[in-house]
Amino acid sequence: MSSNSSSPGNSPSPGSSEKGNSASASTNKQKEKARVSRTSLILWHAHQNDSAAVRKLLEEDRSLVQARDYDNRTPLHVASLHGWVDVAKTLIEFGADVNAQDRWKNTPLADAEGAKKYNMVELLKSYGGLSFGQTGSHFEPKPVPPPLPNKCDWEIEPSELDFSNSAIIGKGSFGEILKACWRGTPVAIKRILPSLSDDRLVIQDFRHEVNLLVKLRHPNIVQFLGAVTEKKPLMLITEFLRGGDLHKYLKEKGALSPSTAVNFAMDIARGMAYLHNEPNVIIHRDLKPRNVLLVNSSADHLKVGDFGLSKLIKVQNSHDVYKMTGETGSYRYMAPEVFKHRKYDKKVDVFSFGMILYEMLEGEPPLSHFEPYEAAKYVAEGRRPICRAKGYIPELRDLTERCWDADMNLRPSFLEILKKLEKIKETLPTDHHWSLFNP
Known part of the structure; x- marks a missing residue:
C-alpha cells in the first residue's frame, strides 16, 4: 500500500505502520x-x-x-x-x-x-478411488463381527469426560447443560438429573434424541459426538459453540440490519431444509432463538440445535399430515395449529422461523408485551405481530407473512425460503460485518 511505502525524504508518518498492520489484520479477518x-x-x-x-x-x-x-x-x-x-x-x-x-x-x-x-x-x-475407513473394506479383509449387545461406537465412557472446569450453560426440568471437556476438546453435555435417570419416559425421550442426532450430519446442525446411555447419569455430548445462542445475541445487539438478518436466516433455513428432506422428515417442533447457536463470537455461522422435542417421520406422501401432541414447544413461537391441538406437519417449523425472522429485524421477541401463553392464544385467534422496523423492506415483510400464514399449506418450504432469501440478499446493501460474504 502506498501509505506504507517510504523513501529518503519521505518517511512514513508516525502511526501509519500501526494503521497498516491494523488494516491488514482486519482484511485477513474478513477473508477468513x-x-x-x-x-x-x-x-x-x-x-x-x-x-x-x-x-x-x-x-x-x-x-x-x-x-x-x-x-x-x-x-x-x-x-x-x-x-x-x-x-x-x-x-x-x-x-x-x-x-x-x-x-x-x-x-x-x-x-x-x-x-x-x-x-x-x-x-x-x-479415478483411482480406494475404499478404506470404518465403512470401507481396505482395512477389513475379514468379515467384521457384530458389535457387542447394546454397544455403539458413539457410547462414551464417563471417565473420559472432564468436569474439573465445567460451567452450567443451560437448565431445564430434565437436568442441565454444561460446558466440559472430552479428550481435551470443549463440549456441551446435556446431563439428566440422577433423580430422573430411572424414569421410563425420560429414558425413552433421551434415547429418542440420541437415535435422532446420530443420523444428522450437516454444517448448519449442531454436531452430535456421543452419549452415555449405560451408566448414570445419562449424558448427551455435542460440539460446544462459543458464540452462545441467538436469544442472548439479540438481547445484546437489538435489531439486526437486513443484511445480517438475511445471512442469519439463510443459515437457519439451510439447517431446516436438511431436516425436512423427504422421505425421512425431522420436524423440530421447538425452533426458537434459544435453540439456534452461534459458532463463535464473530457470529459468522449459525447452527440449529436441541432436538429434544423433534419427531422423525417416514413420509409416504408429501402432503401427509400428522396428529401429534398439541402444545409441544415454546408458546411464543408456536404455530396456531399446534396450540389448538389440530393435525399438523413440518410447516410448524416454518411458522416458528417466521417469528425468528421477525425478532431479528425488530430486535425484540414477537408480541413481547404478552406473556408467552397469551401470545400463543392471540396468534391462534388469527392475529399477528406488527412489522414496524425500518429493516422490514417489502420483500422481507412478504416472506415473514407467508411463513406465518394461518393456512399451513400456504407457507413456503425451507428450500423456497432459501431461494427467496438469496434473491433478497442480492438487492441489499452489505453492511461492514458481512461485506465479504457477498461476492
Whole structure:
C-alpha cells in the first residue's frame, strides 16, 4: 500500500505502520469469515445436488474443492454419500482428492459403498478411488463381527469426560447443560438429573434424541459426538459453540440490519431444509432463538440445535399430515395449529422461523408485551405481530407473512425460503460485518 511505502525524504508518518498492520489484520479477518461462509455454501450445494452452483463457486475459488466441515468431510464425501454423480464429476474436474479421509478415516468411495451408490462407486474407482475407513473394506479383509449387545461406537465412557472446569450453560426440568471437556476438546453435555435417570419416559425421550442426532450430519446442525446411555447419569455430548445462542445475541445487539438478518436466516433455513428432506422428515417442533447457536463470537455461522422435542417421520406422501401432541414447544413461537391441538406437519417449523425472522429485524421477541401463553392464544385467534422496523423492506415483510400464514399449506418450504432469501440478499446493501460474504 502506498501509505506504507517510504523513501529518503519521505518517511512514513508516525502511526501509519500501526494503521497498516491494523488494516491488514482486519482484511485477513474478513477473508477468513468469507472463507468460512463459502465452505458452508459448497458443502450445502454438494448436499443439494446442485452441480451448477458448485461449479460457480469453484470457478471463483478453486481451493474450495478441498473445503472441510466439522467432521473433516469434503464436498466429494457429501456427494458420494448421496450418489450425486454430476456434482462428483465437477469436483473431480477441479482437482478433488478422491482419497481424502474424514474424521472417521472414511474415503468418499467408502461412503459410496456403505450407501450402496453403485454408479458413484464405479466413477470413483475409475479415478483411482480406494475404499478404506470404518465403512470401507481396505482395512477389513475379514468379515467384521457384530458389535457387542447394546454397544455403539458413539457410547462414551464417563471417565473420559472432564468436569474439573465445567460451567452450567443451560437448565431445564430434565437436568442441565454444561460446558466440559472430552479428550481435551470443549463440549456441551446435556446431563439428566440422577433423580430422573430411572424414569421410563425420560429414558425413552433421551434415547429418542440420541437415535435422532446420530443420523444428522450437516454444517448448519449442531454436531452430535456421543452419549452415555449405560451408566448414570445419562449424558448427551455435542460440539460446544462459543458464540452462545441467538436469544442472548439479540438481547445484546437489538435489531439486526437486513443484511445480517438475511445471512442469519439463510443459515437457519439451510439447517431446516436438511431436516425436512423427504422421505425421512425431522420436524423440530421447538425452533426458537434459544435453540439456534452461534459458532463463535464473530457470529459468522449459525447452527440449529436441541432436538429434544423433534419427531422423525417416514413420509409416504408429501402432503401427509400428522396428529401429534398439541402444545409441544415454546408458546411464543408456536404455530396456531399446534396450540389448538389440530393435525399438523413440518410447516410448524416454518411458522416458528417466521417469528425468528421477525425478532431479528425488530430486535425484540414477537408480541413481547404478552406473556408467552397469551401470545400463543392471540396468534391462534388469527392475529399477528406488527412489522414496524425500518429493516422490514417489502420483500422481507412478504416472506415473514407467508411463513406465518394461518393456512399451513400456504407457507413456503425451507428450500423456497432459501431461494427467496438469496434473491433478497442480492438487492441489499452489505453492511461492514458481512461485506465479504457477498461476492
